[in-house]
Amino acid sequence: MPPKPTLNVNHLALSVPDIGAAVDWYTSVFGFTMIGSVMEVNKNSPTGPVISSIYGEEFEQVKLAILTSANGVGLEIFEFVRPKYNGPERRVDWCPDTYTRGGVFHFCFTVANVEETARRAIESGGKNVGVLVEPAEGEQAFFVQDPWGNVIELLSCSFDVLFLKRLGG
Numbered sequence: 001m002p003p004k005p006t007l008n009v010n011h012l013a014l015s016v017p018d019i020g021a022a023v024d025w026y027t028s029v030f031g032f033t034m035i036g037s038v039m040e041v042n043k044n045s046p047t048g049p050v051i052s053s054i055y056g057e058e059f060e061q062v063k064l065a066i067l068t069s070a071n072g073v074g075l076e077i078f079e080f081v082r083p084k085y086n087g088p089e090r091r092v093d094w095c096p097d098t099y100t101r102g103g104v105f106h107f108c109f110t111v112a113n114v115e116e117t118a119r120r121a122i123e124s125g126g127k128n129v130g131v132l133v134e135p136a137e138g139e140q141a142f143f144v145q146d147p148w149g150n151v152i153e154l155l156s157c158s159f160d161v162l163f164l165k166r167l168g169g
Contacts, residue, residue, distance in 0.1 A: 011074030012107055016148050017089055019063045019079035025147060029121045030109060032067035032075055039064045040081075058083055069109075091149040094129045098151070106143065108153035114140040117154050121146075136165035 016022040019038055026032045042061040043052045052059050060082035067075040079085060092098060099105040111117040115132065121144045122128055129143035129151060140156045155162065 009073055011076055013076040013078060014148070014150060015078045015080060015085060015087060017079065017085045017087065019065055019077055022077045022079075022146075022148065023065045023067070025124055025126075026067055026075060026077070029124050029126070030069075030111075030117070032069055035066045035068055037065075039066075088149055091127060091145055091147060094127075094143075094145060094151060098149075106151035106153050108155050108159070110158055111154050111156065114142050114154045114156050118142045118144055121152070121154075126152075136162050139165065 014022065023034060023038065027034060040061065040063055041047055041051055043049070043059060051062065055062075062081060063079040065077040067077065069075070109117075118128070118132075125147040127145040129145055132140060132142050135141045135155070136157075139162060140154075142154045143151055144154065145151050157165075
């Protein structure tokens with residue numbers, strides 16, 4: 001029998017073209033709490049050497065916001081200034097290419113009310129992806145895209161509960 005998992009999910013990091021808009025969206029839609037204020041970090045600031053060692057010698061400047069969820073999992077939001085963010089300026093539509101290209105293609109938040117959270121996300125600039133589903137008896141799931149194209153699953157229960165229900169456990 002494999003050992004029990006001993007790790008905890010610590011944080012996710014997103015790169016966006018507009019940090020203010022992203023902070024507003026994630027705090028108002030999902031209730032994330034921002035720790036401090038948006039920081040401007042450059043290679044000469046106190047944390048600059050650490051960030052430079054991660055992102056390489058090309059790194060010069062980034063805006064960074066630290067958000068936290070109700071269970072302590074963090075969300076780092078980056079707006080790279082130099083080198084400049086070069087991702088999509090507008091949302092890329094959900095299609096087979098977005099989930100078959102490899103890498104992370106969605107992340108999931110456990111929410112108390114899936115339909116209400118989805119409505120709030122869509123009314124705040126998110127996009128509907130699919131339909132409300134019942135992935136296990138009595139549970140709901142719904143997928144949305146944030147305004148920058150990241151796909152978020154909204155789930156009414158924890159991951160382990162979902163699969164225990166599916167497996168009849």
